[in-house]
Amino acid sequence: MNRFAALLDRLVYEPRRNGKIRLIADYFRHVPDPERGWALAALTGALSFRNAKPGLIRQLIAERTDPVLFALSYDYVGDLSETAALMWSTPPHGRNEEPPTLSAVIDAFATLGRGELPALLAGLMDRLDETGRWALLKLITGSLRIGVSARLAKTAVAALSEGTPQEVTPDAVELVWPGLSPPYEALFAWVEGRGAKPETADPAPFRPVMLAHGIEDADFAALNPASYRAEWKWDGIRVQAVRGHDPAGHVVTRLYSRTGEDISGAFPDLADALAFDGVVDGELLVLREGRVQSFNVLQQRLNRKSVTPKLIAEFPAHIRAYDLLVEAGEDLRDQPFDTRRSRLEQLVSRHDGGRLDLSPMIAFSSWEKLAEARADPAAHGAGGDAEAVEGVMLKRADSAYLPGRPKGPWWKWKHDPHSIDAVLMYAQRGHGKRSSFYSDYTFGVWTSEGELVPVGKAYFGFTDAELAEIDRFVRRNTVNRFGPVREVVHTLSEGLVLEVAFEGLARSTRHRSGLAMRFPRIARLRWDKPPAEADRLETLERLLKAEAPSPPEARSANSASSPQPEP
Structure with missing residues (x-):
């Protein structure tokens, strides 16, 4: 636990991205399994301790120090974990005990009940110094806030492959990540050249999404409009719809958020309506009478643990498809965008049920023409759904589907705020x-x-x-x-x-x-x-x-003379 605490402490004060990668990679090289795997889980946000709440920390610190002094200190410091770690009063016997390992801490919090946690946490705090206590509290509350993204931590893992017969890239780590679980021993063995590439047995796994950079005016000068395709950026939430078969042949359908969270339970109507074999990347929307509703309407369906028939009827969920990642077991992510788009159009045209359609492309011959379309979506293919357009997406025609946010292949050109x-x-x-x-x-x-x-x-x-x-x-x-x-x-x-x-x-x-x-x-x-x-x-x-959207009859009149989305 002390080495992990020292790592977090150094990461807080290291402003450089490459410096953070070196610190994490050095930690991974010198700390054995499974300790380093649990550290990786903490850095990537893969750990969750349901019963470790801030209220537990406040309860314990109130027993060790004056509440008024703590309130004044907390107001000054501004961070609960840091304040409690600095003010914790350790009894003499605690200073003589060995500090716990990171594995022991995680195992204890994962297995003990809520009633046992106060005594456990107090005992662990007694065995650690100020930095160790701070790291412990950050770990169990899930709020590290040390300037390290999950992508950066995975990049540090990939750095372990330097000098091995087969160098592993951060993108390669991203691709195998969804099928892994802590403490990632198979992952470390692979990147260090000691084991085979991890494979997942999940019949409907999440694939890391590809993201776009925001485009600036100066970027257009270096881009050839003939090399790019454009489509509307819709005001919903990005989702990945996956449909596969388990070993027994049963259909498994899942909906994932952009970060890989399984949200299928909140949208059973949509999951049941999908009828394709593959992985579709798209936008989750609510459609009423064939019209896309505002994001505020979509929010009525988000973050629901359970849904009622009434909610499903009032807020029907829909996917507007952007990309096709896998079809009939064939991974298409290394194919050019134009190829994937063509196959996506065919898939959507064959799909029945009304819950899946295609995000229309925007015809343009120059950046000036695209700017005109962006300024008036209703007249350039978005039709009656123009109120739900956030802007324009630019995708290079030959771009593969890469995890993360590579600069160049994809751009987003949102409406001016x-x-x-x-x-x-x-x-x-x-x-x-x-x-x-x-x-x-x-x-x-x-x-x-x-x-x-x-x-x-x-x-x-x-x-x-x-x-x-x-x-x-x-x-x-x-x-x-x-x-x-x-x-x-x-x-x-x-x-x-x-x-x-x-x-x-x-x-x-x-x-x-x-x-x-x-x-x-x-x-x-x-x-x-x-x-x-x-x-x-x-x-x-x-x-x-x-x-606000115009009344249906006004929308119909306005859109009658406007180009409609292609089927």
Whole structure:
């Protein structure tokens, strides 16, 4: 456990990507199985301890230190695990015991019941130093926040193959990953040249998805429009539909999220309606009367552990297909996009049931022509579904389907975000490297009665230098405290105006304004602007009304003269 804690501690203070990879790879080289496998599981988010909640940590620290002192310290530090680790009072007998191994910690938390956890956690904390306690608490709560993505950890695993007869790439690790489970001994044996490539026996496994980079204006100059294909980017959630057969010949159908989470249980109607043999990459949407509904409507079906017949009838799920990864047992991911697209069109044309259709391609001869289509989807093939278009996807015609986010083959060209000027109202400390700064912000706009009402929260979009500026403002202008939250001055004449960019709006019962933003981020600090000149709630109401789908009869009339999606 001490070596794992030291690794986490060094990773927090290592800002460079390659530096993080070297640290993790060095750890994997010098730590034996299964310890390193459990460390890999922690770094990739593959561990979950259902009964290890923050409340358990608060309960234990309250027994070891003064609650008022802890509350003051927590407010200053901003991170529960770090505060508890530093303030933990270890009895003399605990200092003489050997620290636990990472394997022992994971085994204990995976097997013991909820009633046994307090004594277990207290005993482990007594045997560890400050860094070890911090790492332990981060591990069991599943919030490492050390700037290491799952992809980066897998890249470090691939680095172990350097000098072996057959070098393993990070993409190769991604491809075998879905069929593996901790502590990954077969994976390490393979990359180190000591074993065969791991194979999965799962009849319907997840395949790592291919992602796109956002395109900038400067990128177009280096791209040839003739080499790319374009299609609409829909406002739903990315899914992978997999249909295969188990050894007994029974059909197995699964729906996966972009991250590989099995969401089939929330969409039994859709899983039952699919009738193909293979793997389809597409967008999960809700269709009513043949029209794509807003993301706000789709949210009624998301994150449900169980669904009722009424919910299924009111919010019918649908897949709009983008790509074909596997068909009839043949892996197509190394084939060019044009080949996969052609086969996808044939598959969708043969599919019955109405729950699967094809995302239409966009005809264009230049980037200027594509820009015209992007600006007016209804007139360029999206028809009556234009309100659900987020932008355009560009895919190179010869691109293979690669895991991760390779730069060049695929680009996303989303609609320009909306922006408003809002006033900072509340601030809260961040986590990890930001735990010493007030970096989570709630902001609001003015009502017609002159009241400031919250419309969103954001915690990114600013530079480190801007973060330091906002943090100083929050500390110097705090007018009230609510636990870890600070209320900052926000009057007509005093306060900080933030230019907030966002993707869309939706009705919300959680906000007093009745509205909530989608994907808000801080675009600019408006030190030059007095709070009285920030935007009004009426502005957002007008924007929401403009974004709302038109009545069915109006949509039909508008789309009658517009090109319709190809079958």
